[in-house]
Amino acid sequence: MIGEHSSKQYDSDLETIRSKVLLMGGLVERQFQEAMNVFHNGNIAAGERVIKDDDQVNLLEVELDNACSHLIVRRQPTANDLRVVMATVKVITDLERVGDEAAKIARTAIHLHKRGIGSIDHSETVRVIATAAADLLHDALDALARLDEKQAIKLISDDAIIDRDFRSIMRNVITYMMEDPRTISASMDTLWVAKAIERIGDHAKNIAEFVIYIVEGKDIRHTDYAATHLDAGT
């Protein structure tokens, strides 16, 4: 009886944490989206809001870490249940870092537009990887919500595409700066934005790996598990 009661309480506590993690996920998704709007459209006030929203994300990180600790102390989960909590703690860290990167993008975009640069070179290629990273983040959160391992496996290879596209942007921007050194300062800002997007892709990939850890019980970080399970249709 006590076991069952405690297990039900555990499920309910965990569900509360899970929905708050997804809320935090929605918040950083929006932050990232807004930051990219600032980059493209130069709305300084919107950029300042993105930076300010980071406070809320930071508060959620501390609050959720506490909630996970309380859950462990009060419910003393089994090894299997604990795995979910520990993966959640790691996901929280990744989401907080996505918020940091979004705030960085907003700061750089403000810097870029305050100097009166109307149209940004390479903005279309940056838009392409930003869309890919936003999709990756969205799908990773979706896989977390539905504990969809198949989707999580697919996402891990998507991140490799973002990394490749980032390197291609970098090469193009360097060539461009060499051809017209007057563009260096603005090009550098564009590169920092692209770098932040690439990192958001990495964090989304981490979240996908934790989904697989939760479902399969396999820690696939630093392995080629996803690559070998993609074609096998696992």
Added chain:
Amino acid sequence: MIGEHSSKQYDSDLETIRSKVLLMGGLVERQFQEAMNVFHNGNIAAGERVIKDDDQVNLLEVELDNACSHLIVRRQPTANDLRVVMATVKVITDLERVGDEAAKIARTAIHLHKRGIGSIDHSETVRVIATAAADLLHDALDALARLDEKQAIKLISDDAIIDRDFRSIMRNVITYMMEDPRTISASMDTLWVAKAIERIGDHAKNIAEFVIYIVEGKDIRHTDYAATHLDAGT
């Protein structure tokens, strides 16, 4: 009796984890040091060793995360004891990311030297922040080993100096590239190295914050706790 026995076992298990975390810390410290040597001296074979060593750091991350989970399930720590374990899990993440950044530095340094660039511009200013970041990391691990809150508080303000110096390097390198566009490609590599160093400083600061969390029970992330406690001599 059972309580005391269990608590002693907990202490001994935790001590095993703690010494392994410090071992992992020593490993990434050496990785960072070696990566900077490759940047300055262009020893390609040494650079490849740094990249290979990252596998060992990654293995330690997975192993230590598991050890922390096992400790929680087997010893069911009190809230106070659990705080130390949860902070340790976070420190492990930061140490793994330091290893990643060191591998990135090695990769960029190899790229730089393979193109036959003998002496690197700005290498002395990069050396200065690399030394500051290495000291910060070393002192953060030392504060963790001795649970020295005073030292941890001091380190948090040291990180702000590294961030400021990074921004100054960035401005100088941009000016330099504008004056001589032929240096753009090598300058960009130098900037990525400086960026990785700045991030290592951030991770060291995070570790210092977790030391304060362990000792004080206060989660000071995203607060100005360190600044207000520095002069008060707390």
